[in-house]
Amino acid sequence: MRVFAISDLHLDYAANREWLQQLPLHEYNDDVLILAGDVSDRLSLLEDAFRTLTKRFSAVLFVPGNHDLWINREHMRDSFGKLEAVHSAMREFGVRMDIFCQGDLAIVPLQGWYDYSFGAADDYLRAAWADYRNCRWPGYDETALTKFFTDQNPASSSSALRDARRIISFSHFLPRIDLMPDRIPDKHRKIYPVLGTTMLESQLRQLGSSVHVYGHSHVNRQVTIDGVNYVNNAFGYPSEAHFTRRQLVQVY
Template identity: 25%
Template structure:
């Protein structure tokens, strides 16, 4: 059976935050903690491919070390960035090094390219054992809130006043450009990876009338109409799900923040249709 392992929203900094030292790249203690963290998310019988659907952490040197450890256990590690991989915090070393969020992301891509077995997905694709993986981070487009009746102006004001992205990202990815990146590779991919979900039809009931939900999804209906037979991996929303929409298997296996959800390892995602078309369950392990 062909398969790969999936996880997202690692938020590494929250798991090693007591061991930060912003005057050094990685302290010995932090390195040990990161290695232990990496080992903790690897299943007992891992696949040969690990997919990370964004949000490694806030510090590139820590993300680099995490990827290095994971690449020792997997033949291939594929990842795209999430919004937290663009964060720059005032008065911390990352903000001193980079003036813009895109500079931080560019450095992480360069770091990752030097690790054997690691592939960054940023509008590109890679074929492994006859399976083509491709993706990009993508971004949210306010569609959810517009459908609730909010104006773009009100949603934008709400974003500025309530969402951390407005405080810690110097410039957000260009949504139209992200859509172009995905469109260029989509039809030839078996597995699609984005950080942001393309489908708001399965929003956590708790947030179905919350304007904040506008910043967690984009309208991917045009892509979903072409997605039959594909697997689409996403993260961003910390709500684990596995369900089928228009013949496409959509999967979220977000780790999330410590204590937010039960701790989870990377999950095995089958690539043989008969393995996932029967017995697929929604909202995997979401315990409030």
């Protein structure tokens, strides 16, 4: 059994959909896929992805990204309704968001959002960042929403982890801002406050993760910090093809 990872498929783009459909039918039948969020804001495309990938992999593990929870093109009251629709699609196609165990390996999904632990959101960011327009979370600000998601994540004391000797965790959002490389220009650092939360870092450390897969930033990177190998393998937009791998990466 091998474990592959990818995120940010953004199937709203035809080129990305073509890549997905061209994945071999039988090459990965004994393998596991970590799908770390941002498949599409269209539920029908998310369902297409689940249908395609579960035919190719023995297990598909998923956490929703921010785009998956947009409601601007869906007839839904709020993003909590969209979240339930995503969960329903996962159940329909057998996509998992629980702890996956095989032998002494455990793969742990970590939900999250952003709580400005990476910096404060200024007026420019609030005007430019599409989540503020395309998501609706009644009764929750970003800090409360992040806690809503992270409170659902498995604890290190979970009985499912009792026999685990190697733990891979994954999230859509970044667990620490220093995963962004120094080469990022200052003008692009304005989005740092909405990239993730330090709560995820605390949780993956408590789990004892040796590998953590994340998405969201569209900056492919593999770096080891304090004993954890962090992997970003975002597929990204077609316009980003010159700096993203646009292929699966094996993490186990």
